[in-house]
Amino acid sequence: MKNLISERVADFLKNYPPFNIMDANLLGELSQQVSIIYKEKGSLVFSFEEEAHPHFYVVHKGAIELTNPNVKSITDYCDEGDIFGLRPLIAKENYKLEARAYEESILYAIPIAVFRPISESNQRVSNFLTESFASNLRNPYQTRKLERSGISTSLNAQGNLVIDDFQPIRYSKKLIxxxxxxxxxxxxxxxxxxxxxxxxxxxxxxxxxxxxxxxxxxxxxxxxxxxxxxxxxxxxxxxxxxxxxxxxxxxxxxxxxxxxxxxxxxxxxxxxxxxxxxxxxxxxxxxxGDNPAVIVKAIKRAKKINQVKELRKSIMMLLRGYLDQNLPMALTSKIISELNDTCIKQVIRLSLEKMKTPPPVPFAWLALGSQGRGEQLLHTDQDNALVFEDVPEEALPKTTTYFLELSKKVTKGLNKIGYEYCPADMMASNPKWCLSLKEWKNKISYWIINPGPNEVLMSSIFFDYSLAYGQRKLLNEMSDYIFSNVKKYPIFLVHIANGALQSPSPSGFFRSFLVEQDGQHKDFFDLKNRALRPLIDAARVLILSHSVKGISNTWERYEKLAELEPNNQDLYLACSYATKALLKFRTKQGLLHHDSGRYIELESLTKEEKMKLKRTFKAIKEIQDVISIRFKVSNILG
Amino acid sequence: MGIFDRSSKYPDYWQAYVKSFKRPLEKDFNKLTFVVLDTETTGFDKTNDRILSIGALKIQGNRINVDDILDVYISQETFNKESVPIHGILRNGQQDCISEKAAMKKFLGYVENHFIVAHHAGFDIGMINSALKRLGLPKLKNTHLDTGVLYKKTLLKSYLVQPKEHYSLDDLAEKFLISKKDRHTALGDAYITALAFLKILVKIKEKKELSLRNLK
Missing domain, CATH: 3.10.580.10 (CBS-domain)
Known part of the structure; x- marks a missing residue:
């Protein structure tokens, strides 16, 4: 029975080969037999050597990553309109690749039993299939598509993308x-x-x-x-x-x-x-292909958000390569953060172009949280805020509206390229986080003068900001304001110090790992909460107490602290090292499990890795002691 | 049958519906079937307004089968002009309309004992219950979930960032980047609700294991 949803399916399919050359009525009938499948990020569509499903897939939304588990290389990405999992059905063999949702995806599953008679009776459709199999590409038009991203991703003789360092190299055979x-x-x-x-x-x-x-x-x-x-x-x-x-x-x-x-x-x-x-x-x-300079150039050339999204895949590939090669973490995260920054800047630039008028006054886009600290390697939530120059009171509503509209475009764009919306809505598109300089100052004073648990949480995310786009002057004014206020109300530091000690401890009495007790992550180790957060929080409160401006990265903060307090140098350097080591852990785990890497399955770690992890705990314990003594947390709150 | 069997006074299709509840439910959450539905109505009054159309689809294990959907239009005796601009459903328009009774028969046969999911489910279920009442039938027996309520569970709680009191289907579509094509048709809205529901489940799963108990 023809229905609205089957029409919607047909409406989509008709834009892509080979459906674009099919008769509309046939396509309509085919669409009625389709199943719509939702795949969450990282979930498996089919695995290597699995028996072929009775249908093949077309990507409606999202992207699917095809990998060959034997050589551990990514063979292909399929995105909107791409077909995959068809060849095994025609060849009547098991799947030769593993298909996994690279991002949250919606797939159309088309039953081969319905499709086969169509493909056999329609010469052009069957030509398309022969052609695409002969060239061993999903789609003979694919070569063109690859150039779209602006990167010279090369295809090897088999027509597969060469992206891995361990792939055979392409060389010139024509010798002069x-x-x-x-x-x-x-x-x-x-x-x-x-x-x-x-x-x-x-x-x-x-x-x-x-x-x-x-x-x-x-x-x-x-x-x-x-x-x-x-x-x-x-x-x-x-x-x-x-x-x-x-x-x-x-x-x-x-x-x-x-x-x-x-x-x-x-x-x-x-x-x-x-x-x-x-x-x-x-x-x-x-x-x-994936060389940072090449990628940066391509990002800056991108004219559409979708192009930026494509390029982010290359960034992830680069990251994986760096980790495999065991490059120093500080370097890796610098490069990757720089690339992520470039993406964000480009998204803002593109959004600005979409606005009807240029911004009425100068503004600054602030990256908060892990992004602000330059420690965000994997995609996580977007935390951001916007500050604009003070305007006369009567112009404020209009100006706010302008920047809110801009922020909406930017956060939507960021979401498109892979940054999840912040679940607490801590984003510049929220009227509470898109304010003039004066309004921000009021908000900050409020946090500092009335430090309840929520204010401490908010300020702890907020105080790790860095400039993502726009006027640095606005940012500096805010920093100066924060420091002068903190000096006036030293009790605030005690509250943040207390907040820094709230994180659950990483190991139990017998130095064994403490794992989560319930929920989806039962028996996993929460790396973010139990190990990274205490270090990050401690660095923040210490650096605030020294009024050091402009360093938001955690290990750089520790390095600076080591410089400022030579007597605690060893501890601070240990903390700096521990932060880097933990972040590397998290990133590696995240790439392995296609998630944010926050939860670690302890059994998957080698003995050596476990030892390494435990060594960082010592630094965590010591830095927490320093904080509780220095800020006399227990005396005041006890 | 004896006088103690009260259901015998009800028509066969209702009895078949009741009987479907004797089937045991799937224990594995991923194998459960959810019927996602939306109704378009002449207005918001449960006694005076009528259902114009019902659209529903089934989700089982993250999968929607396009050929297994419900899309019925109900012929109207009274006609509320005001609601036409919203839904675009004209009285006895191009759609093949069936009587309220035939529609309920189809609906009960489709929904069986499955869980019902709808955006602001209370309203849709109330409208269906009113229609059932006019036919002299009892209320729906299905358990239902409301995507409006579920969505709020995915948000962080903090008094500095107050969640809205109500999230409209448009809000959800925007948050989850779902195309708003076919918005304000029963089946189109049911489809948007279904996608939102699937996305909400992923969010909830991040926090705790999925089970019906955690959703309710």
Missing amino acids: TCGPNTTIQKAAERMTKNRIGSILVCENNLPVGIVTDKDLRNKVVTGTFPITASVRNIMSAPLITYPEKMTIAQAQMAMMKNDISHLILTKDGTSNSKSVGIISKNDIMVSL
Whole structure:
């Protein structure tokens, strides 16, 4: 029976191949047989080697990540309108990939029994399918789609996205060569003609050396050799050769080890066999695709929120790679925060473009909470606020309306690119968090003068702010105001110190982990509440007491504290280290389980990891002691 | 049957409906069937206003089958002009309208003993109960859940950020980025409610295990 929902399904499908070439009536009938499936983020659609379902899927909303669990590489992302899980049905085999909801998704499940007769009777539909399977892409139009994100994501010979460091590298197979007796001038001409930076020198079909731009600069332009000399004089030899099956990571290592910028690949890996290809540093850059500089450029070029969303996937990929490579956490989080910041800025910029008029007065967009501290690696909730320059009283309502409208656009955009709305509505789109400088000052004084538990909670989220967009001057004025107020009402510090001691303790009497007692996360360790929060809260109260402005990152705060209080240096540095270690834990766990990484399954940790985790607890205990003594929390509140 | 069987005075379709409640409920929450419904009415008065249409669909294990839905339009004896601009349902318009009795028969056959989910469910259930009463039938026996109430459970409680007293279906659609296409048709609204319901369940699951007890 045709109904409104089946019409809605048909309405969607008709925009995407192969449904766009189907007869409207047929599509209408097909749509009536569809099931609509809701998949929460991270949930499995089908697993590797699972028996094929009686239907294939079309993504209506969201995105599905297809991975091959054997090589642990992400094969593909499917988003709106993409088909997946069809090939196994046609080939009558089990699923060869794992499909998981990369974000919250709505799928249309189309029964193969209904689709098959249609595809068999319609030549164009069956052509589409043959074509898409032959090219091994979901969709022959896909290549175009990849360019959309602005990143030169490369496709390997199998048509799969190359994004992993451990994927085989793509290299140029078309080799430009010359003999050792060719003149330098001839060789240079050939290089120029082919627009390449290096030429391979071969003798009897075997590679003997290479001439690069650098050789020309160092040995010819300096006058050491005339351009009429033969390349034998200037080539780099003997050659460093490698076998043709190389991963990106291996190629990078080889270049670093030998301090060279080109690798020659030969049949058997030695210089005694025919050369088959050459890898340049540039090839590696292209293969990686996800290089922060490349991504930043692409984000800034994005004209639509959806493009920014695509790019965030690359950021996550980069993050995964950094963690796998065990790069220092401070560096990793700097780069990733910087990239996230760029995304947010771009979203604000795009939202501003959508406003009919430019902002009436200067404003600042503040990132709060973990984002403000620059510690947000995985997507979490968005906490933000907006402050604008004071305006005459009569202009206030109009100005507020303008900025609220802007904030609504921005928070919606941020939600689109993956930041969940704040469950407490602590967002600039809330009239309580979108205020003029003067209104903010009033609010802050209220918090500082009347520090109840809620005020402490609010201020603890708020005081970790950083500028995401706009005027730094407004931010500085707010900071100055906070410090001068805190000085006037020192009791406030005691209250925040007390708040910092409220977090549940990480380990029990026998130094065993305390796990959650109920709920969905029963028997999991709450890393955020029990380990990270005490450190973050302690850093905040200490830094506020020193009136240090402009540092909101927790480990940087501890480093600053170590500088300010040399006698406690060891403890502060330990805390700084512990914060970084815990954040890394959280991020790794989050990537592993496709969530925020807040809850850790202790059994999945290795003995070494557990030891590491426990070591951080010592620092937590000590810093809490320092706080309770310094601010005499127990005396006043006890 | 004997005089002690009170239900015998009711028509067969009601008896079949009552009988469906003898079936045991699924113990696994993910296998439970929810009937998500919405009614369009001539107004908000439970005695004087009438149901114009009922749209309903079933959710089982995060899945909605497009061919298993209910979409009925009821022919009207009285006609309230004011509500037409909202719903766009004209009296005996293009839709095939059936009598209130036929509609209730269809509805009871569809809903059986499943849980009913609706936005501000009290109103829809009240309207259906009034219709049943006019047919001389008792009230619905189903347990119901209200997405308006459930949504509030997902919000953090703090006196500094007061939740609104009521969240409209539009509020929910906006919060959850659900397309508002077909808004103000019974089935369209039921679909929006269904998606909102699924998204709310995920939010609630983050806090505690899903069970009917936790939802009520």
